[in-house]
Structure formats: structure tokens, C-alpha cells
Amino acid sequence: MNNDHDSSLPEGPDLRALSAFVDGELPPVERAAIEAQLPQQPQAAARVAAWQAQKAALQALCGASQRNGERSEHSGSVGGIGGIGQSDADEPAFIVVRRPTSWWQRVGLAACWLAAGAGLALALGPLAPRLTGGAWNGLGGQPPSFAERADIAYAVYTPERRHPVEVAASEEEHLINWLSKRLNRPLSVPSLQEYGYSLVGGRLLPGEAGPAAQFMYENPSGARLTLYITGISRDETAFRLFREGNRRTFYWVSDRMGYALSGPIAEGKLRSIAIEVCSALGGKPEAWQ
Structure with a gap:
């Protein structure tokens, strides 16, 4: 194994390096070194895949766009590990959930409907027995x-x-x-x-x-x-x-x-x-x- 790659993960997964890898905060050389080592470190590879899936799910839920630094310079996956080092186009699709309405918007909408209903009841109340x-x-x-x-x-x-x-x-x-x-x-x-x-x-x-x-x-x-x-x-x-x-x-x-x-x-x-x-x-x- 190349000693340059060992500097990133000397004796197993370096959680800080893996986190920076997932967040796209590593320089290209260090990122490439980790990508080369992940196929030989199944636990680290699994951790990275899980973190990437969580991050993608949170982005889909909140409607957040990916930061430019998260894009990989490599279009393919590393060592056949799905989701690691993939480009934006290759990332797995997630269901996008509509962004929740804030509580004050819900309260305001409910108040409007209540006022409209009360006004309609007052307007039609005298006519209701006949109708x-x-x-x-x-x-x-x-x-x-x-x-x-x-x-x-x-x-x-x-x-x-x-x-x-x-x-x-x-x-x-x-x-x-x-x-x-x-x-x-x-x-x-x-x-x-x-x-x-x-x-x-x-x-x-x-x-x-x-x-x-x-x-x-x-x-x-x-x-x-x-x-x-x-x-x-x-x-x-x-x-x-x-x-x-x-x-x-x-x-x-x-x-x-x-x-x-x-x-x-x-x-x-x-x-x-x-x-x-x-x-x-x-x-x-x-x-x-």
C-alpha cells in the first residue's frame, strides 16, 4: 500500500478525514488517496456510504442544494462501492418531500378559514330552517x-x-x-x-x-x-x-x-x-x- 495513502488512514479509518471526504472538504490529492484505500477498508467504506446516504436524504428533505466543493472530480464509483465518489448525475435518486409550512403560516391559514366559516354561518343562519x-x-x-x-x-x-x-x-x-x-x-x-x-x-x-x-x-x-x-x-x-x-x-x-x-x-x-x-x-x- 502506498505510504501517501497511509498518511490519511494510517491504521484504519480516520473519522475526521472520512467526514471531510463526505463533505467535500479535502484537497484533490487527499480525496484521491482515501478513494484508493476505501476498497480495502470495508468498515470505512460502509461508514462513508451511510453518511452519504444520510446527507443526500437531508438535502432532499430540506431542499438544500449541494455545495460546489462536494462534487467529485471522478465520475465513477471507487472499487464498485455504490455512492462513493459518484458525480451529481450518478447519485441515487431520493423522493423530494414538500418543505413543511411554518407554524405561523398554518395558524394564519386556520384563522382565515375560521373567520370565513363563521361569517358564512352568520349570513346563512336565518335562512337555514327554510333551506x-x-x-x-x-x-x-x-x-x-x-x-x-x-x-x-x-x-x-x-x-x-x-x-x-x-x-x-x-x-x-x-x-x-x-x-x-x-x-x-x-x-x-x-x-x-x-x-x-x-x-x-x-x-x-x-x-x-x-x-x-x-x-x-x-x-x-x-x-x-x-x-x-x-x-x-x-x-x-x-x-x-x-x-x-x-x-x-x-x-x-x-x-x-x-x-x-x-x-x-x-x-x-x-x-x-x-x-x-x-x-x-x-x-x-x-x-x-
Whole structure:
């Protein structure tokens, strides 16, 4: 082995010389000496290949261009060791990853989208009930608790076959008087016979801030609807739809009473029944049109 080459790697790999070799910081003579010795030093050759691969990957990731000093004066690889001493054109290809967007750019873009979304919601909010046929839950889509309670009560009690209600329809007068007294409000049970549903009966339930009433209806095929009624602190005329699984609940507030009609039937039919129920109970469904 030539002594000139030994000066670069006297008794094995000189890590500083190898690092300078990979970074293209050696004079041509020293670089040539290391290239000549690498085929006889497998460990050093492997280290150089690994460093070159890491460097190429970092350059591809960051979009950095190679410095002029990194270009080899030799176009071929040394001793058949891939990646060592290769020219720019011979270097292995790497997938170029798009440079990450800075955090402040991402925050600014998110703020712009949030502002645009809020402005659109404010602009379309008053029109939403008409555009969606009443199926609008408002900004954020969170229904009031009485609508959720009505849906849960429907899911709990309608599957019951022997005890679906506390007081049967055969005692309708007692049922109405009892629930009216507990809710401290005169109640009535709207008829749904024209839609094919007969009254099964009703029960007393706990509401959000007091008692609630549930009236259950059933058609000849066994499908059931429930009407949930409870006192509520606010008053509004909005008419909205709450969905949960295959169940639908149209709910509204009238004269500080919350009403919710729940069932698994088609939304259009359930909406028609809800309008009829609201009108029968003294509400103003024309405000929903």
C-alpha cells in the first residue's frame, strides 16, 4: 500500500478525514488517496456510504442544494462501492418531500378559514330552517337537552311490549289530568288517527328542570311514535330536527313548553305529523314555513 495513502488512514479509518471526504472538504490529492484505500477498508467504506446516504436524504428533505466543493472530480464509483465518489448525475435518486409550512403560516391559514366559516354561518343562519326544510340544529348542531331526553326516552320505552306506558289509553282522562297536574300546565293529547297512529298511553318522566310527560302512539304494524312535553326556561318559535341512528326527532318550543315528536319514520312524514301536533297544541307552525 502506498505510504501517501497511509498518511490519511494510517491504521484504519480516520473519522475526521472520512467526514471531510463526505463533505467535500479535502484537497484533490487527499480525496484521491482515501478513494484508493476505501476498497480495502470495508468498515470505512460502509461508514462513508451511510453518511452519504444520510446527507443526500437531508438535502432532499430540506431542499438544500449541494455545495460546489462536494462534487467529485471522478465520475465513477471507487472499487464498485455504490455512492462513493459518484458525480451529481450518478447519485441515487431520493423522493423530494414538500418543505413543511411554518407554524405561523398554518395558524394564519386556520384563522382565515375560521373567520370565513363563521361569517358564512352568520349570513346563512336565518335562512337555514327554510333551506333545509326545518332540519337545522343551529350553529354547532347541538340540540337542547329536552330533545336528547325525548330521543332517549323513545329508545328506552318503545321496545317494551307489556309495559310501554304507566297509564293506558283506556284511562285517557285520568292520564291527562295526572300529567297536567304534575307539569302544572293544562295538557291535551292530539289525535294522530289520520296518520294511522292510535294512542297507547303515557308516563311521567324526569325532565331537565322538572317533570316531563311522554305520550306514546302506535300504528297497526306496531311502529311507534312518542310525544315528549316538558317546561323550558326560554321561548322561541324555531322548528328543528335531531337525528340519532335511524330515529328522528322534530322539536320546537312554544309558550315556554318544549315539545319533541320522535320516531323512525321518514323525515317528511314525521315533519307533517309534527306540524299537525303543534297546531293542535296551540302552537304556530306557520312560523316554520
